[in-house]
Amino acid sequence: MTTADDIFDQSFDNLSRLGLNEIPFTESPVDLGSETLRHVFTGRENELRQVFNQFQSRERRRILIYGRLGIGKSAFLLKVLSVLRRKRPQMLTTYISLPEDLDLATTALIALAREMGDDPWAQRQLYQMGIPTEKVLKERNAEVGGTFGITGKIGEKDLPITKPSFPTVSLETLLERSQKKYPQGIVIAIDDLDKQPPGIVRRLMHDAQGMLKGRAWFMLTGHPIGMAGDLLTTERGLFDLQVQLKELDLPTTYQMLINYLSSARFDNDCTDPKDPRCVLPFLPETAQRLCEVSSGKPRLFNRLGNMILSTAADLQADLITPEVLEQGLRQAGPTLKQRASLSIEEERVRSLLLQKGSLSDESITLNELAELGFRSFSEILPFLERLEEADLAFQQDREDAISFAPVPLPSAEGDA
Ligand SMILES: Nc1ncnc2c1ncn2[C@@H]1O[C@H](COP(=O)(O)OP(=O)(O)OP(=O)(O)O)[C@@H](O)[C@H]1O
Numbered sequence: 001m002t003t004a005d006d007i008f009d010q011s012f013d014n015l016s017r018l019g020l021n022e023i024p025f026t027e028s029p030v031d032l033g034s035e036t037l038r039h040v041f042t043g044r045e046n047e048l049r050q051v052f053n054q055f056q057s058r059e060r061r062r063i064l065i066y067g068r069l070g071i072g073k074s075a076f077l078l079k080v081l082s083v084l085r086r087k088r089p090q091m092l093t094t095y096i097s098l099p100e101d102l103d104l105a106t107t108a109l110i111a112l113a114r115e116m117g118d119d120p121w122a123q124r125q126l127y128q129m130g131i132p133t134e135k136v137l138k139e140r141n142a143e144v145g146g147t148f149g150i151t152g153k154i155g156e157k158d159l160p161i162t163k164p165s166f167p168t169v170s171l172e173t174l175l176e177r178s179q180k181k182y183p184q185g186i187v188i189a190i191d192d193l194d195k196q197p198p199g200i201v202r203r204l205m206h207d208a209q210g211m212l213k214g215r216a217w218f219m220l221t222g223h224p225i226g227m228a229g230d231l232l233t234t235e236r237g238l239f240d241l242q243v244q245l246k247e248l249d250l251p252t253t254y255q256m257l258i259n260y261l262s263s264a265r266f267d268n269d270c271t272d273p274k275d276p277r278c279v280l281p282f283l284p285e286t287a288q289r290l291c292e293v294s295s296g297k298p299r300l301f302n303r304l305g306n307m308i309l310s311t312a313a314d315l316q317a318d319l320i321t322p323e324v325l326e327q328g329l330r331q332a333g334p335t336l337k338q339r340a341s342l343s344i345e346e347e348r349v350r351s352l353l354l355q356k357g358s359l360s361d362e363s364i365t366l367n368e369l370a371e372l373g374f375r376s377f378s379e380i381l382p383f384l385e386r387l388e389e390a391d392l393a394f395q396q397d398r399e400d401a402i403s404f405a406p407v408p409l410p411s412a413e414g415d416a
């Protein structure tokens with residue numbers, strides 16, 4: 001009889017057959033400071049140069065990183081911070097993903113206070129917001145262990161959770177305190193601004209002007225359609241540098257594949273694109289094909305890579321031959337769609353997109369609009385954005401109009 005343990009072992013063996021100790025592809029970047037990011041992060045030299053040039057200034061700067069969904073904003077931000085941590089030990093770097101329902105100043109306050117473990121006032125701020133801190137947790141545990149354990153517990157529950165009334169002022173105070181310890185400055189990186197609706201982000205940014213003019217360095221990330229596009233036009237001057245991340249070119253994507261595979265391969269960790277062993281278990285031609293199909297979008301690349309390796313392991317293959325690759329891509333098509341769990345309207349928009357090759361306000365006819373049940377192109381936009389989010393479409397770079405094209409997953413087209 002096959003036990004669950006056997007199945008686990010089998011699963012591990014199948015992957016080992018491909019020469020890998022794990023599947024290296026991930027949806028989102030692994031933690032800040034981890035070795036993995038250091039191994040797999042590829043390209044973006046120009047963008048890194050622009051950002052690091054800013055860091056040669058004595059004066060603090062405000063930097064906006066923007067780009068489409070899954071293009072690598074978080075990975076880029078984490079990369080910048082990890083380099084700063086190594087090169088600027090006298091600088092404090094903090095990272096936070098923008099929480100729902102919080103203004104930017106309170107968010108920055110939390111990011112900073114979390115890094116100031118031995119500052120009682122900072123810890124107090126966190127504690128009042130109901131955010132457990134290491135120090136407080138330790139004290140709690142000691143209390144619970146003591147005679148007044150039960151009262152301690154009840155006391156904690158009763159404590160009202162309060163946001164700071166003047167977060168910008170509290171933040172300034174915290175910055176003042178931390179600057180004594182970190183004379184090279186404090187960096188506050190706030191990721192995922194665009195995960196909030198554009199209207200809210202606009203208000204948040206508006207309210208944050210005071211904070212942004214304060215004494216910290218800021219790095220923010222967003223999507224061009226969401227908050228960034230808006231800021232770029234109407235609030236020019238708010239940022240010292242705006243860096244747009246675009247799709248990676250083919251040679252860089254190929255190098256990225258090599259880096260990912262080498263970080264998980266048993267045998268060798270070679271990274272020379274001319275050496276075919278560096279893309280094992282892929283063959284150079286199938287490696288090339290994965291890179292083409294993912295069209296330079298890091299998250300799509302990771303999703304497809306993941307799907308291809310899982311399929312290959314299931315097939316107990318030891319190489320990704322063209323046949324194995326096509327099977328993996330066929331798997332990916334429906335999975336990407338499932339993940340999106342498209343509504344009927346989205347399906348209709350997608351099939352029109354596939355039919356026409358691209359959609360913009362110029363290329364769509366009134367008839368086509370009427371057939372989809374829409375009156376104007378702008379009514380379709382949210383659906384196209386949702387397809388983009390699910391890696392089933394991408395927005396083309398055009399100066400004059402918003403235009404979308406389908407993500408080419410040739411083998412999956414049959415079921416579209
Ligand atoms: N330059 C790169 N080199 C290697 N891997 C990358 C690179 N850029 C992004 N990735 C990887 O691609 C995946 C998606 O990237 P990431 O999460 O950074 O995108 P994002 O733009 O922040 O997405 P979202 O819009 O959802 O926030 C992650 O697993 C990330 O580690």
Ligand SMILES: [Mg+2]
Pocket residue numbers: 073074075191192
């Ligand atoms: Mg991100």
